[in-house]
Amino acid sequence: MSSVSSSDDAPALVEEGPVARFFRATELDTRTLGMVAALLVIWVGFDVYSGMLRPNEGLFGGSFLTPRNLWTLSVQTSSIAVMSTGMVLLIVMRQLDLSVGSMLSTIAVATGVLQVFELGPWLGVGHPAIWIIAVLFALVLGALIGAFNGVLTAYAGIPAFIVTLGGLIAYSGVAWALIRGETVAPMDKTFKLIGGNGPLASIGPFWSWTLAAAACALLVLGLLNGRRQRGRVNFPQRPIWAEAFLAVCGSAAILGVTAIVNSYAWAPKIIENYAKENNIPIPPGVEDRTGDAICMAGDAVVRCNEGLVFYTGYAIPVLIALAVGFAMTFLASRTSFGRYVYAAGGNPEAAELSGINTRWLTVKVFMLMGVLVAISAIITSARLDAATNSLGQLNELYVIAAVVIGGTSLAGGVGTIYGAMLGALLMQSLQSGMTLLNFESAYKDMVVGAVLVTAVFVDQIYRRRLK
Known part of the structure; x- marks a missing residue:
């Protein structure tokens, strides 16, 4: 009996579920998360619906969740x-x-x-x-x-x-x-x-990845600085796992967005005009059914046996x-x-x-x-x-x-x-x-x-x- 009533905080700890503990530890804004969830639902809904009307190469078979549209x-x-x-x-x-x-x-x-x-x-x-x-x-x-x-x-x-x-x-x-x-x-x-x-x-893939790496570094430094500032004034600290979770998820979001913008290539006609204006030779290319040159590489300018491709970046x-x-x-x-x-x-x-x-x-x-x-x-x-x-x-x-x-x-x-x-x-x-x-x-x-x-x-x- 004494173990049950030994602390006034015991009922609160018993009543708090794992989800509430998670949000309390990470200090995430539930309204913001709800808005992000609504945004994802809208994106997926439009992509699925567009895929039902006119299927193409979208992430879910539609035309909304494509690098070009995003x-x-x-x-x-x-x-x-x-x-x-x-x-x-x-x-x-x-x-x-x-x-x-x-x-x-x-x-x-x-x-x-x-x-x-x-x-x-x-x-x-x-x-x-x-x-x-x-x-x-x-x-x-x-x-x-x-x-x-x-x-x-x-x-x-x-x-x-x-x-x-x-x-x-x-x-x-x-x-x-x-x-x-x-x-x-x-x-x-x-x-x-x-x-x-x-x-x-746009700044191209190289500088986009550089900017993304800098943003991830600033995110981690910001979390570390916030932890140091809290310790200085004796404020409650987030658990280490919560700090790591925020750093990993934030960095993953930054890198994911960067990967999407870096995968959007210029239209073939724009590439052709730009190459002519700057005296860039255009290798013989293989085109897919959308008319885009097929060439797998991560550089801003790709010269290969399959064509000439420029990627946009941010x-x-x-x-x-x-x-x-x-x-x-x-x-x-x-x-x-x-x-x-x-x-x-x-x-x-x-x-x-x-x-x-x-x-x-x-x-x-x-x-x-x-x-x-x-x-x-x-x-x-x-x-x-x-x-x-x-x-x-x-x-x-x-x-x-x-x-x-x-x-x-x-x-x-x-x-x-x-x-x-x-x-x-x-x-x-x-x-x-x-x-x-x-x-x-x-x-x-x-x-x-x-x-x-x-x-x-x-x-x-x-x-x-x-x-």
Whole structure:
């Protein structure tokens, strides 16, 4: 009898199952794992369904889980993912920006006009300074528009919903007025690489594997540093097996993604044109039934008896999105700015009383949002090699949906950068899968709306369980 009641912790230990012990030891976010599981289900579902309609060489017999489609999906996700990182901080602060889509159109159009009609004739087409000036111009313009939204919200006392709703309408009009509904094209040849446009808009397998190895090393070093920091302040440590599990699974995910992007080869016609432009001899090749040259090797350029093959590796816009995600995660979790944002969102009155200048903080978050929209505008216009006044249409809805799906609470104070980026990937997966299966546009919009409402509903249930 004494052995049963000797400790108050005994009942808790008896009641805690192996799954609960696993999550407690590894400290994994169950909501994030649930989103990853949902993402995998969506991918497999689209692949199986596409395989039933038109079977090909996909991993499961379909056309969704192919290196080509997954590579394209990652590039298409980049723009929304970049903007979602800024929207997280806005919603955490109990603010909102409905103008990001129209802002993207305005910045893209203005940057396109600068390149095509101003810098091109002045400096000469293809001048190496054109893309640098264009990028800097876009970033400054984005910061100014964001600051304008922030000043109206923080200092004029106009609700952010009204300010950005007006911006959604007004900035779209500005974009149309700049070009009168026409299309600005083509962009500078170097500028296009930023959006993944062209065969050289990726870093190739060698540098992709190098980057993956560095990422794995940083992951392990991060876990070791976290363990050392916990020991320094006497915080509870994760078990050694949990640390090893996180290191192995994280490294496996990084290497697996790298293997996928490195297995996507250029199209034969692109290889042929590139070889002719650079005086590269094309050996006689054997083609499979899809028209791709068959050649098994891991180098960026393969010269063998069976043909000439170039592999892509990570695309430049994907690297930009990952860099933005890393920087925004550091900003949100490791700086006083990030702590102030979460404090102001959790309890604005207490933050004000503690000495935080919430008005200026609001302006800075809106400015940051504007800069991130500018980066997305650069990526989008560069990928399409054109800018139009409808370029960012409905992007604000996709960004908000991605952030909410990623676990950011509309009540403020709660949200993660990586969750929003996963949400962006999930949203783009739905769009890409339905496009691949030739769904009508109306059905795609209905699915996006339903997913957004469902995500908010799940968030409400989760918050009630925490109370």
